[in-house]
Amino acid sequence: MELLVYSADWCRDCREAKRFLTQHAIPYTEINIEKTPGAAEQVIANTGKRAIPQFVLDGKWIQPYRPGQGFLHDEMADLFGVSQP
Numbered sequence: 001m002e003l004l005v006y007s008a009d010w011c012r013d014c015r016e017a018k019r020f021l022t023q024h025a026i027p028y029t030e031i032n033i034e035k036t037p038g039a040a041e042q043v044i045a046n047t048g049k050r051a052i053p054q055f056v057l058d059g060k061w062i063q064p065y066r067p068g069q070g071f072l073h074d075e076m077a078d079l080f081g082v083s084q085p
Contacts, residue, residue: 001027001057001058002029002057002058002059003021003026003027003028003029003055003056003057003058004028004029004030004031004055004056005017005018005021005028005029005030005031005053005054005055005056006031006033006039006042006043006052006053006054006055006056007030007031007032007033007052007053008032008033008034008052009032009034010034011052011053012070013052013053013064013065013070013071014052014053016065016070016071017053017055017064017065017071017076018030018053020071020073020076024077024080024082026080026082028055033050033052046061047061047063051063051067053065057079062079064076
């Protein structure tokens with residue numbers, strides 16, 4: 001399994017997404033859209049908007065949050081096969 005996480009330091013939902021992955025020992029590679037040239041453009045090209053965090057799981061783009069609701073803990077737990085406390 002290869003997981004990329006597009007994020008930025010200022011993004012609260014990104015911090016929550018990375019906290020979730022770390023809690024469940026799910027390995028990932030972070031791509032900071034503010035520090036990685038072309039990363040923000042990759043997000044826009046694949047999602048149609050500059051919305052982070054974004055997961056790319058084995059090449060499939062997944063938005064792990066919903067605007068106004070935050071990080072989707074239950075849905076991501078199901079996706080990765082982990083249990084929520």
